[in-house]
Amino acid sequence: GENVEQHPSTLSVQEGDSAVIKCTYSDSASNYFPWYKQELGKRPQLIIDIRSNVGEKKDQRIAVTLNKTAKHFSLHITETQPEDSAVYFCAAGYGGSNYKLTFGKGTLLTVNP
């Protein structure tokens, strides 16, 4: 089955700096790579996703890159703000109408004001 590794497990940055979280996956059949944000005591919520036919996707201050050859993908957050502080999970999955997702262990991001 799929195995997703995520690094780092914790990340502390100063407000305004950039943050990068990296993930690798094992199953070359995976074709869908979402990122979820989980604030303290809240449920995980999708923030951005990318499919295997695309190398990069941006949405305001967040971007995701995918390297299918190397089987790794990354989340980039620019101009970090204190409200970006949360646990971020990457995931990899395959499917069509629905996807079976395997999640990484998460990265606790702390943005210091």
Next chain:
Amino acid sequence: GAGVSQSPSNKVTEKGKDVELRCDPISGHTALYWYRQSLGQGLEFLIYFQGNSAPDKSGLPSDRFSAERTGGSVSTLTIQRTQQEDSAVYLCASSSGQGTGELFFGEGSRLTVL
């Protein structure tokens, strides 16, 4: 309902007892997932129901765990003879089946086994 609903939100039980956790997915969503979240362990896949297909049970950690989905809607996760290592937050999620891939999570059921 407006979102995925789970009950109970908190459950404390004694080792050896059975527990049932319930999930009401978003109406019309064809897929339903159960994940387990333990401290430092991320989101561990347990089981996946997709429409009328046989469920993918490959993540269930032992035969003490079972789940069913009745009428393509409500799901129940049952843990028999609970052990202390079963203590975790059990998250349910549903997705629409429209190809977007987005999982909508419930608030979770926190299980504590004493």
